[in-house]
Amino acid sequence: MPRAGIVRICLLLLVALTTWPGACRATHNITAILAGHRDLAEFSRQLTATGLADDIDGRNTITVLAVDDAHMATLKARGLPRETLRHVLSLHVLVDYYDDDKLHRLPGGSAVVSTLFQASGDAPGSEGMVKIAVRRGGRVAFVPQDVDDARATVFYVKSVHEAPYNISVLQVSSVITSPAAEAPSATESKPNATDATSRHGPHAGAYTAPSPAGQGSSSDINAAKQAGDGGDRGKKNGASGGGAPCGLPFALAFLMAAILVVNW
Known part of the structure; x- marks a missing residue:
């Protein structure tokens, strides 16, 4: 085959690799990560x-705040009803990467981060954000942005799993919740627990009792958007953007190898 034809084929393969739908698929499995921590078993079951x-595993950049x-x-x-429980647990999923080092090196000592509750569109208005702040003595606190009650504050305990800048699992001292998360939903539109993918194993039963209604105040969403999914792109203490072309390095390596073969 003429050399020009080989180069043309290589270029077509390069385009195919960089645009392949699965090229940017996340590779982590949150239940597998939590499986080695018996004190986090119930948290893992309720995520499933x-x-x-599944939502966590489908994202390339994520931080999970696990509860014992x-x-x-x-x-x-x-x-709590299943959908309300989902909203509460969604507050424990930050759509950006934070590990032990980054928590203790926050610019200005604090950050407002979007959670999966807000990013999913389930949170009303600008609610569904979590503020991270370094308190006196170096303790790192997490508190919903729409909650003023100090009793709603939970603290960082330890790092459970870190895979920069893909997924981080951090244990916190208690459950994070807010009136917005606990407000009853109009419908339970999410799939049933038994519909979750089988790779997560047996499913825990859904909660059925009603929950009290609550309404939180609104807050500024702009700062959280800047610190959202992949907010610190490419930085040492931040996550790379979730929409980065993950297949590009492999494709470039393939192209370089093909060129070497052509010039051999």
């Missing part, structure tokens, strides 16, 4: 039961 495990079994038992005892 509410369908959040003791505090999950308190949440379970409240008997």
